[in-house]
Amino acid sequence: MTVHSSGAVKQDRTVAVFGAAGHTGRFVVSELLRRGFTPIAVARDVAKLAEFADRGIEVRGASTDDPDSLDQAFKGAAAIINCAGPFLDTADAVASGALRAGIHYLDVTAEQPSAQAIYDKFDKQARDAGVLFIPAMGFYGGFADLLVTTAMGDWEFADEIRVGIALDSWHPTQGTRITGVKNTARRMIVANGELAPVVQPAAEMDWDFPAPFARQKVIELPFSEIVVISRHTRSSELRTYLNRTALSDVRDPATPPPKPADEEGRSAQVFLVEATLRKGEQIRRIAVEGRDIYAFSAPLICEAVQRILDGRARGSGAQAPGAVFDARDYLDALAPHNLSFVVADH
Structure with a gap:
């Protein structure tokens, strides 16, 4: 159910997936089907969508440099999920198409400049249209926001927030490698309450x-x-750390892409994300474990779409998930099949 600014209610379970032929896009289409949605598989090259057409899924071709093709591709959809990176190349065009169609926009970008650009450019326009634009609703981005929002609870401010990400391996997709080459922007953290570039060389430490x-x-x-x-949570310091094992894998050009290890197509990769928050002498922690960062992004973003279309999201505009969803309830909905809470006793 989508409530537009006019107050009219539109019943629709159709969701367009831009970049459906990619690794994450395939997981997203399957997850939408599992949840009872009607996906529209969209890609630049329709030939790459043959597997979906063979399964009776509607396929449409569209290109980010052809606004008319995007308009046709998104026709009849209630929301668009953008899985096509690098998002610095696709997000603006796809989000603009969503705005023209008056529908919700979500993506799975890990790229800081892309997420910030969606906030900066589309917030007012999305509010005026009565729709939600949620960038970075994937493993990198929205996931950590939900964890931090849950841990914040009744705190209005934290002196320090640290996010630790541990992967037992990282076999990058082709899209991840292309994005890594093209995304040359300086990475940002929050220092002294303001966004600031990471000091080089980047800090290293042990994380228990x-x-x-x-x-x-x-x-x-x-x-x-x-x-x-930082879009909605106030803190003096906000930093993210990745374990060396994962970083070594993703930086090694010889590391192969992910391989399916179960009937759902997930790899055997295990992840654990821990958020630690400090306010004065008080410390709060939350830690969760899951499997396959690419596959996990599918239930993560599809849960957002489901809550939006079911009327379980607050407000409109370009938003962070923690600002529009009940964060703990959201995480609980992903357990136990996709996520497990871990006791952090140190």
Whole structure:
């Protein structure tokens, strides 16, 4: 159910997926089907969508440099999920198409400049249209925001927020590698209450994760969660750290892409994300474990679409998930199949 600014109610379960032929896009289409939505698979090259057409899923071709093709591709949809990176190349055009169609826009960008650009450019226009634009609603970005929002609870301010990400391996997709080459913007953290670039060389330290990871060498490496969390959460310091194992994998050109390891197509990769918050002498922690950062982004973003279309989201405009959803209820909805809460006793 979508409530527009006019107060009219539109019943619709159709969701367009731009970049459906990609690794994450395929997971998203499958997750939409599992939840009872009608997906429209969209890509520049329709030939790459043959697998969807063979399954009776509507396919449409569209290009970011052809606004008319985007308008045709999004016709009849209630929301658009953008899975096509690099998002610095696609997000503006796809979000503009969503705005012209008067529908909700979500993406899974890990790119800080892309998420910030959606906030800066589309907030007022989306509010005026009565729709939600939620960038970075993937593993990197919205996921950490939901964790931090849950841990914040009744706090209105935190002196320090740290997000630690541990992966037992990181086999990057082709899209991840292309984005890594093209995204040359300086990474940002929050220091002294303001967005600021990471000081180079990036800080390294030990992080005592809960089992199964335990102590890990980590390096300061912020993704889009910094922009998303700081959108609505006040803190003096906000930083993200990634374990060295994952960083070594993704930086090694010989590391192969992910391989399916179960009937759902998920890889065997295990992740653990821990957020630690400090306010004075008080410390709060939340830690969760899951499997396959790419596959996990599908239920994560589809849960957002479902809540928006069911009327369980607050407000409109370009927003962070923690600002429009009940964060703890959201995380609970992803457990136990996609997510497990981990006791952090250190």
